Amino acid sequence: MRSAVIIFPGSNCDRDMDVALTKYGFKNLMIWHNDATLPKCDLVVLPGGFSYGDYLRCGSIAGKSKIIKSVIDFANSGGLVLGICNGFQILTETGLLPGVLQRNKYLNFICRNIHVKINDKNNQYFKDIKKDVLEFHIAHNEGNYFCSEEELKIINNNNQIALTYCSSDGLEDNEYNPNGALKNIAGVFNKEKNVLGMMPHPERMIDKHLSGEDGSIFFENLMNNSK
């Protein structure tokens, strides 16, 4: 299993992602945004951070960087592309994923543990995960997911809503929505489900001494299913 983490100027979760992927057995390479081509790999990760300072609009400048064309080609050929936090924002900017991420509802940056419900397991990311609810961690200022009614219908019908914010026992109430996201959406797939974007950071949850361990479940499963 080979993976590639792309470093944009301003990425700051690239090392954390490298640590997590390596821990669960991936042979990981770090790729500079200015490279023209991707190495041969099975998984491409766009990590969290503030690419280009998030100036102009989160992810918009990174969405136009040199490497992105290869990422799009890789995704279109069926390769796994995972975007975490700023990576999710970048993926919506490239058009690989539907919707946009707006400023959090109460206009504050939020860093805390949250729970998400897995809405669809018919994909390589969540296929053999037994739990329905995972405890993850968020740290963002713009995680308020939004899309048009039409798009919402489409992603609903295609089971493209990957994760939704919920209580520890799976209740998707407004109370458990940390940032005002439409329908509590925390992560979405593309139509083919090889591209996943999500706001939570599983890479920060890979050790019981950290904020929690449910990230391990995610990476272990990903390792097993992307072989």
Next chain:
Amino acid sequence: MEVNEQIAVDHGLTKEEFKKINELLKRKPNLTELAIFSAMWNEHCSYKSSRKHLKNLHTKGSQVIQGPGENAGVIDIGDDDAIVFKIESHNHPSFIEPYQGAATGVGGIMRDVFTMGARPIANLNSIHFGSTQNKKTKNLLRGVVKGIGGYGNCIGVPTIAGQTNFDESYNGNILVNAMTLGLVNKNKIFYSKAAGLNKPVIYVGSKTGRDGIHGASMASAIFDDKIEEKKPTVQVGDPFTEKLLLEACLELMKEDSIISIQDMGAAGLTSSSVEMASKGKLGIELDLSKVPCREENMTPYEIMLSESQERMLIILENGKENSAKAIFDKWNLDFAVIGKTTNSKNLELIFNKKKVAEIPIDFLAENAPIYDRKWKKIKLPQKINFKKDIFKSLKLENCLKKILSNPNICEKKWIWEQYDHTVMGDTIQKPGGDAGVVRVHGTNKAVAACIDSSAVYCFSHPLTGGKQVVCESWRNLISVGAKPMAITNCLNFGNPEKEKNMGEFVECVSGISEASKYLNFPVVSGNVSFYNETKDKGIKPTPSIGGVGLLENYKNMISMDLKKEKNTILVIGKTEGHIEQSVFARMILLEKKGPPPEINLFNEKNNGETVLRLMKEELIMACHDISVGGILTAIAKMCIKGNKGITIKPPKGLLNKFNYFFGEDQGRYLVEIDSSKLNNVEKILKENSVHYDILGIVEKNTLKLNEEFDIDIDVLRDCYKNWLKKYMVN
């Protein structure tokens, strides 16, 4: 423009200082030269009022690799790993423009740390605001928190601990003290001392603009009604550029090409070039036409005084310019050779091929004025004789609820959830505990850090207060299982030209020194902020102490949440019931006079070291130091965090129960132990002559004392958790 005395005074120099400049130069300075003197001789850069007393700080120890005088202090944590850390104030700018003031404070302190070759691994802050009734407080708090978060979050360094305080003495002068810890290989530390002749002087980072001109002199002045006019002196931060600068500098540092490096902080290009040359006993020649500028037609005066952020000055080995430039090109940062080192021992400035300034470096650094300001000794206030009937109408339960929702004690989650405290994937104790803890990446070690200040005690008796803050820091580190290593201090005071304020400073410093020496807890870096005064009203003396401790194995870290029912809680250290200056006396009895609790350094050291020994033998399951609010407040917090209760045994002895439960005697800890190991623990405590009392037994979820009270933990949690959120939302 011809320079005269009035122009010098407008630059913040005194008439005598202007006279001295003329005497030193044996001529009148030109305007650029005058500005350079004013930047180097102001309080912020020259430490002219404090230097005499700072010499008395305790700064040595086998753990110290670098003490005060560099960009930051460095301590040895074993296996070639070293921790670089420092605290710095950004008080004046933050009051004028809270977001940018706080943000650039964080940016500045991180640069001080990565300048030395260390990757920043944790940020902390100590922020002080006026009364919660003051109409400016809410906006200042919101702005400062957003500024700190906006910068630290973007760089990707976790903010792991902090302190927030409200007191009316900060109504006109808030305090924003930011601290950063970085990790470096101890054989690869970079210093600011220049060496070698004709070495290229390199400018890297952001372009120079007109922002922040006179920032350092602004930070050395008292405020009046016209402070709004000072807005242009506040710098504007760009955390994205700082992130690039961090990565580019660390990349360059992997090669052997840097001789010395210094960030451009207060007084920008002026102080960085002068400090590097001064330390290396060299001269430096700069061609200001080569400085990358953001705005057109900038004059030498503006270029030398600009405090534009995210800039560094590097002295490079000859011939390394191209390979260094390639790195900065990759990160899209400016890189310009702007001068060279010389043997003239002068600062020489060229602009458009003309010499525009020439000043001997010594005049700016070594010969800068030092003042032995008059100061007044402050007597220990008399004890208060509290009449018994004032306690009659009080109930412990009600007092506890009030104290838990006191703005200075209540939970600060509203603040720290706005800081990314988990990025870098090594945070093992988050904000809200006694200290934040991060692992040393890729090792079994961890570093604990905390930040403390006790202005109330320092105001009452500065000497005791100074000692107390150091002890508090020491206790907080021990409470998470860390061995206290060293401290950094940020000394926030009023106007040093007033004898009372200067006395507060001198005695706090002497208290800090005494405690840090006794505890082998040396000061390795720091900063002084005077003139925290508005319209004749100064702040309470507020030394902030940033403490750093080491855990040999991160798995042995301790937290304060109660772990298991039926465990026993002990009070380590003796409870005498000192309530003067306690939050109970000030808030409930409305008595603000009297002395702060006494510090007994022998007990402090002995109690702390014995607690560490118990931890080493894995006998302690939870620990929390007893500080503001006394025993009952401390145990309530442990209950709330662990979602457990406790049945308290009534105190023995003659003490009034209010004195016992709310007194703020020092050197105490609450520890949770497995009841079956009580004998074992008692034996060790007795062997070491440590006084202890049994407080009670851990229960399901109520806090109980005889007939006195039986409170559901959820009720206490509401008091503790909701105050700040409600205050900020309404």
